[in-house]
Amino acid sequence: MKTVVIGGTGLIGSKLMSYLGEHGHEAVAAAPNTGVDTLTGVGLAEVLTGAQVVVDVSNSPSFERSAVMEFFETSTRNLLAAEASAGVGHHVALSVVGTERMPDNGYFAAKIAQEQLIEKSGIPYSLVHATQFFEFARGIADEATDGNAVRIAPVRFQPMAGDDVARVVGRVAVGEPLNGRIETGGPEQFRMDEFFREALAAWHDPRHVVTDPKATYFGTVPGERTLVPGNGATLATTRYRDWLAHNLTRR
Template sequence: MRIVVIGGTGLIGSKTIKLLRRAGHDAVAAAPSTGVNTVTGDGLDAVLIGADVVVDLANSPSFEPPAVIDFFNQHEANLVAAEVRAGVQHHVVLSIVGTDRLQGNAYFQAKVDQENAVKRSGVPYTIIRSTQFMEFIGTIADAGDKGGVIHVAAGLFQPIAADDVAAIVAETAQSKPRNGTIEIAGPERAPFDEFVGRYLALANDRRQVRSDPEWAYFGSRLDRLSLVPLADARLGRIDFAAWGVQRAAALV
């Protein structure tokens, strides 16, 4: 199959491309750096010629409203229109667990809008909602730094390794469309501050971590279950300890 991966040069995209090519598919990385811009439409029709599947991993360069909403609206409108013209048979889009449960967060609202555009497009689809990636815990920690103390929102956390995300995305791209949503998460669930503390220990970072019920997660207050699946989810194979070993080996 010819599978076009929008955002194919990013963290998940580059891993997904390797898996698809290893499986014998014609996997094409589409991104501004490869001459494809979904916001302007440049290069989009050309890259989708003969495409059977599109994997939609595009991300906004800004998380600020209204820029993030404008990005996803324009991106998805251009992409699904080009897919219809090209006769694409499966649209796989990566979204976020809980994206419809957090109020007041422009990024999460933009992802809801994106999902709805995919559903309305007429192109057979599968939406994959993922929990946060283990690779982003450091960024989350730094965002909560206040005077050398890491403040994190209360609630549960169930991060998933990027390798597991890419494996599930690649498998989904090779499968029939579900015309529905699946959720994926890491194999371990624990309080948010526990995971951040474990991450800091891996990095030999001595900053303290404080669970703060009043602390906003990128602009949104969290409930206990805001960021974790509420029902059955497909779980990744890589637990946090194993991910830490892989991370340490990669840094050597």
């Protein structure tokens, strides 16, 4: 079974390629650096020839509201049209836990638009909603930085390792289409400000965390449960302290 991974050379895409290959599946990475551009459509018809499954784990290069909406709407329309022509039987997309709970957030609104296009396409599909990746924790802290302070809301937070995200997406990709979605998150739930207070200390980062109920998450104030999955979610096994210790050792 040929599976095309859109964004297959990125963080999650490269991990997904490894997962599929290790489990005996034919996987092809599709990204601008492999000659496939979903924004222009260049290379799509060629790479989708003979494909049974397409997994979209691509991401916008800009999180600016209009740019991210343009990216997900244009790339998804082009991708779905090419899949229809190629006879692809399963479209899998990676999305974010909480999209429907924070629609005023520009990135989340763009992911909602992407999902709606997929749901209306007529192509059997599966949506995987994942929580924030451990690998993006520093980026979240940087975005919340004000001078030497990192302003974080005291809301629930349940991040997960990129490897675990790839495993969940991979299992979904080789299964039957859900025509719906599943949620996945890390094994531990934290208060977000406490997580980053401990994380900055572990990073030996001189910034300090300020608990701020009005602090925004990429432009929008999150609710208590905006960023965590609901009951029945698929929980990963990798704990942040273990992941961090392993990754610090590898540096």
